[in-house]
Amino acid sequence: MQDLRNSAQLLGNVGEEVKSGTTERGVWASFSLATNETWKDADGDKQNRTEWHKIACFGKTAELAIAYISKGDRVLLEGRIRSNSYTDKEGVSRVKNFIEANKLVFLTQSKKEDAKAASTIDDEIPF
Numbered sequence: 001m002q003d004l005r006n007s008a009q010l011l012g013n014v015g016e017e018v019k020s021g022t023t024e025r026g027v028w029a030s031f032s033l034a035t036n037e038t039w040k041d042a043d044g045d046k047q048n049r050t051e052w053h054k055i056a057c058f059g060k061t062a063e064l065a066i067a068y069i070s071k072g073d074r075v076l077l078e079g080r081i082r083s084n085s086y087t088d089k090e091g092v093s094r095v096k097n098f099i100e101a102n103k104l105v106f107l108t109q110s111k112k113e114d115a116k117a118a119s120t121i122d123d124e125i126p127f
Contacts, residue, residue, distance in 0.1 A: 006080045006081055007078070007079075007080055008077075008078070008079050008080060008081055008099050009076070009077070009078050010033055010035055010053060010055075010076070010077050010099065011035065011074075011075075011076045011107075012033040012034050012035040012036070012053070012074070012075065013033070013034050013072060013073065013074055013075075014031050014032070014033060014034075014069055014070065014071055014072060014073045014075060015031070015032040015033065015034045015052060015071065016031055016032050016071055017031070017070065017071050018030070018031045018065050018066055018069050018070075019031065020062065020065075020066045025058050025059075026058060026059055026062075027058065027059060027062045027063055027066070028056060028057070028058050028062050029056070029057050029058075029061075029062035029063075029065040029066050029069075030054065030055060030056045030057075030098075031055050031065065031069060032052050032053065032054055032055065033052070033053045033055050033075065033077070033099075034050050034051070034052055034053075035050070035051050035053065036048060036049070036050050036051075037049045037050075037051070053098075053099055054096075054097075054098040054099070055077065055079075055098065055099050055101050056082070056098050056099070056100050056101070057079075057100065057101040057102070057104070058100070061101060061102055061103070061104060064104055065101075065104060068106060069104075069106075073106065073107075073108045074107040074108055075104055075105065075106060075107060076104075076105040076107060077099070077101040077103060077104050077105070078101065078102060078103040079099045079100045079101035079102050079103070080099070080100055080102070081097060081098075081099060081100075082097070082098055082099070082100045083095050083096065083097045083098070084096045084098075
């Protein structure tokens, strides 16, 4: 059974072009992912909320993100919640949370086919 402690699965649309670079960990990529929630309120009116998530990935996952993700693409990802502590310009300690993706499933058909040809991405959605 999969260990679900500190795990995340998100299905959403990429909100920006992928940013990338290299560090001591190797290649990295980051982008934002919008997830939408729709419900009806007590009056029966449809409500919608969009949550934005900062996504980071490293290594082979980052290489795939750089090569195949574009703004607007629909993506399913699995990963874990991470945080970085830092001190801002005013000297205040802050924490930044993000999702470190270790698996990407491309749901835009042409991207899915291209990425599958270049990797061993699972074709099955895990839920």
